[in-house]
Amino acid sequence: MTPTPRQVWLPAQFTRLDGLPAGLRYARWDGSSPFPSDPAEVEFYVPPLVQDIATIGSPLPRMTRLKAVQALSSGTDELRAELQRLPGHVTLCNARGVHARSTAELALALILASLRGLPEFGRAQDLGLWKPQVFQSLYERSVLLVGYGAVGSALEDLLGPFDCTVTRVARVDRDSPRGQVHAVSRLPSLVATADVVVLATPLTPATRHLFDADLLARMKDGALLVNLSRGAVVDTTALLREAHDGRLLAALDVTEPDPLPAGHPLWAAPGVLITPHVGAFTPSLWRGLEELIRRQLTRYAAGEELDNVVSR
Incomplete structure (x- = not known):
């Protein structure tokens, strides 16, 4: 009897994904339509490209043969929690490095937009007002990178022409090709001298609300906080107090909650x-994810x- 090919679920969004190995049986799911096959037969699961963890996790309790999950994000904290509720051993992999250049590019754009006052000029344009103002510059400023992985390294590449003083922070002290990486335990002293603080660290129990009221209060007046990691790395209530006092600026690609609901006070916070x-x-993300899959x-x-193993 010919053995049944091992079942793989792929995101339906990757319509042109080809060149896949033989010997596996493929099905595609978009996260909203009925399951394309029996989840109990699935051994390898690549979740659909949706942010809702409830959607991603909905077939997991029925995936009794599951051996590997390939996330399409760098952060896997919520997905890891879902997998820990399953019996047996499942290998979880992330997409580390695939998002780095695009994310670093947005980080630089957020830094420049915030420091040079582009939101203020945008609001003036909407009102038809010619309103010249002088804002800060990025040149020769001190930048603290909290989380020095693929994104942090890519952002340091982009900061080169601005002659910034870059300080790197990771979980423990280590060396890098560009110099020393400081342990996260040194943050209380390091944030006090930084003009720009960029968060690109994974969300873990140790980093949840890492930037709490105390650490935010240690940042220098007028400093900019940029969050590209997960919203929960920052205590939103504490950040709102600092923003309303006019003491800190913030540029946030992630928030807590995420997505940010209408009417949330962050939308109207000054300097955010x-x-x-x-x-x-x-567009380059899709090609990178296809190559990874x-x-x-x-x-x-x-x-x-497998590459990029996060946990088993």
Whole structure:
């Protein structure tokens, strides 16, 4: 009897994904339509491109043969929590590095827009007002990168022409090709001298509300906080107090909650620039994700170790 091919679920959004290894049976799901096959037969799951973790996790309790999940995001905190409720061992992989350049590009855009007052000029344009003002510059400023992985490194590349003083922070002290990376335990002293603080750290129990009222209060007057990681890395209530006092600026691609509901006080907070969690999304992202999926499935079909393993 011919064995039944191992089942793989792919996101329906990748309509042109080809060159996949033989010996696997593929089905595509968009997250809203009925399941394309019996979830109990699925061994390898690439969730659909949606932000709702309830949608991504809905088939998981029925995936009794599941062996691997390939997330299409760098952050996997919510998905990891879903998988921990399942019996057995499932390998979870992220998309580390695929989003780095696009996310770093948005980080630079948010920094420049906030420092040079582009939101203010945009509001003046909407009112038809010619309203010259002098704002800050990025040149020769001190930038603190909190989370020095692929995104942090890519952003440092982009900061080069601005002659910034860059300080790097990660979980523990280590060296990098560009110099020292400081442990996160040193943040209380490091934030006090930074003009711009960029958050690109994963959300973990240790980083949830890492930037709380105390750490935000230690930032220098007029400093800019840029969050590209997860909204919960920052205590929103504390940030709102600092923004309303006019002491800190903020540029947020992620918020808590995410998405940010209408009427939330962050929308109207002075000095706060918000983009709707779009850091990674440029046309080049799709090509990178397709290459990742193809490479991972080729390794899986051959029985090889997967890349970007987050947890088992």
